[in-house]
Amino acid sequence: MKKALLTASAFLFATVAYAAPSQTTEPKAPVAVKADPLAGLTMDQQMELCERLETLKTQSKPLTPKMQQQLKACQAMSMDAPSDTAPDATQDR
Numbered sequence: 027m028k029k030a031l032l033t034a035s036a037f038l039f040a041t042v043a044y045a046a047p048s049q050t051t052e053p054k055a056p057v058a059v060k061a062d063p064l065a066g067l068t069m070d071q072q073m074e075l076c077e078r079l080e081t082l083k084t085q086s087k088p089l090t091p092k093m094q095q096q097l098k099a100c101q102a103m104s105m106d107a108p109s110d111t112a113p114d115a116t117q118d119r
Contacts, residue, residue: 063095064103076100 064072079097082089089097 063092063099072100072103076103 064075067075075096079089079093079100082093083097
């Protein structure tokens with residue numbers, strides 16, 4: 027009787043331990059600094075969007091927060107672009 031009780035309790039604990047969900051944590055995705063508001067657009071689409079946003083800004087039209095982010099991205103893009111002017115030595119000739 028003692029062996030049967032011991033076996034039954036061992037079986038019970040083994041099945042309970044097996045059925046319990048594991049407490050492992052799932053790896054978290056790295057936090058993105060900021061998503062590019064112009065992502066997914068071709069260069070032509072980006073240029074059209076930037077022109078439209080600049081036009082709306084000059085007309086003092088209200089811009090949504092997303093549009094403001096896109097406008098900032100456009101301005102940053104235009105500042106980072108290399109200038110199309112010739113070097114000073116070439117302009118002096």
